[in-house]
Amino acid sequence: MEILACPLCKGDLVLNVQSKEDAEIITGTLYCKKCNEYYPIDEGIPNMLPPHLRE
Structure with missing residues (x-):
């Protein structure tokens, strides 16, 4: 998570887990x-x- 950023604004991302x-x-x-x-x-x-750009 430390290296991921929003591709649009480079902001921090919050992880929401549904299943693991x-x-x-x-x-x-x-x-x-x-x-x-x-x-x-x-x-x-x-x-x-x-x-x-997503389907």
Whole structure:
């Protein structure tokens, strides 16, 4: 988490865990308070693409 930043504004991200296995986060979100944007975590992989580039 220390090296991750919002790709839009470079703000700090808040981790919200929905499910995990041992120490690995399987699903959840990363939230930027500065620009009010969420980045999904699916199958352990965070999708850090800006919202307009996601499917």
